[in-house]
Amino acid sequence: MAIVIVGAGIGGLTAALSLHDAGFREVRVYERVDEIRPLGVGINLLPHAVRELTELGLGDRLGELGAAPGTLAYYNRHGQQIWSEPRGLAAGYRWPQLSVHRGRLQMELLAAVRDRLGTDSVITGHRLIEVEHGAAADIARFATEGGAGGTGGAGGTGSVGGVVDVVAELVVGADGIHSVLRKQHQPDQGAPIWNGLTLWRGTARVPGFLDGATMIMAGDAEQKFVAYPIGNGLINFIAERRTGADANADWNRAVPKQPIVDLFRDWDFGWLDVPGLLAAADEILEYPMVDRDPIDTWTHGRSTLIGDAAHPMYPNGSNGASQAIIDARTLAFHLGSAPSFASALAAYESERRPATTALVSSNRRQGPEQVMVLCHERAPGGFTDIHDVMTPEELTAIATGYKKAAGFHPDALNNRPSLSVPQGASVPR
Secondary structure, eight states: OEEEEEOOSHHHHHHHHHHHHTTOOEEEEEOSSSSOOOOSOEEEEOHHHHHHHHHTTOHHHHHHHSBOOOEEEEEOTTSOEEEEEEOGGGGTOSSOOEEEEHHHHHHHHHHHHHHHHOTTSEEOSEEEEEEEOOSSOEEEEEEEGGGOOOOOOTTOEEEETTEEEEEESEEEEOOOTTOHHHHHHOTTOOSOEEEEEEEEEEEEOOOOOTTSSEEEEEEOSSEEEEEEEEETTEEEEEEEEEOSSOOOOOTTEEEOSHHHHHHTTTOBOSSOBHHHHHHTOSOEEEEEEEEOOOOSOSOBTTEEEOGGGTOOOOSTTSOHHHHHHHHHHHHHHHHHHSSSHHHHHHHHHHHHHHHHHHHHHHHHTTGGGHHHHHHHHHOTTOOSOGGGTSOHHHHHHHHHHHHHHHTOOHHHHHHSOOOSOOTTOOOOO
């Protein structure tokens, strides 16, 4: 089966590895940029995503890329602890939670794809224009950089005037929140939906805080600060505030540091100097917190969506990259084990679309970070005892409910069957 994956991000590269692991050999990834570089800042891979990458044979290498937090703790804007819980192996998972630099992870996945699928398996400088659907195959139509023809790959290629047609029996749209494939079937979707919050992200080389292995979130619905180590002496941070500015979905716009430092000038908790950490950043990137409304179907013809192309969500709960990885593995599992191509796509979507729709909704309500919102509403000036503000049962219910909704409650994750396709399984067309 000739398969085209549009987009060489974390979801697209994981899809390539997963499909190859499931027995598919004609897989090509098409990326619009000419050179894939290790861009971005830190992300968290939750245990369910780490399990999938481990089962793809990447576990040992991933552990060398970043840090494994043992604790997640929530605080109010005064630095008072609201809730704390173990994470990863300390929480009873069979797999750790990993905090890594997004670019380093992407380059590791890229190297694995090229090693296993071939050096020509990732084709750069190809921007998707549209997908033409057919009964037995789809045609992915790409524009090539500078008007030159391209080499293409998967199931046959034609090139005329800087446009490349690639015939494929499956097209996987892993092209992010601005997905061309999604827009083709949702032409009236408009721009991503902004919730009024602006995020500033970066890394800083500063001394560690608390025990050196804790991920912290502090604040409320109006202003928040997140920090966690990602290895190599780096602390990743996300500073967030509700603003009156227009949404600007430029995901990598560098901004001056001092105005952001000033927004958090009073957030020195003793155990963490927030303004000092922000001032130490090499660079601060600004972008709006946006998502899109869920859609009724991801599949058209012989094409489907994964990751942010399918279900862009607010980054509450550290779930974006993890859900893209789960999508990729689930799609490959069903393609490699279902009795037919149509039933495989139907099974993939019926499993993943309701789950991610619920997550989009939950993240709009702050996900597990609801504890900070509720605490601020009930005790904006702080508290003496958190249990005067929120009961232990309420705190536990919020944390446990999100893990179940996102598919990484330890009991369920540790005991569910693998998404690896058994060796020797037939591959449907």
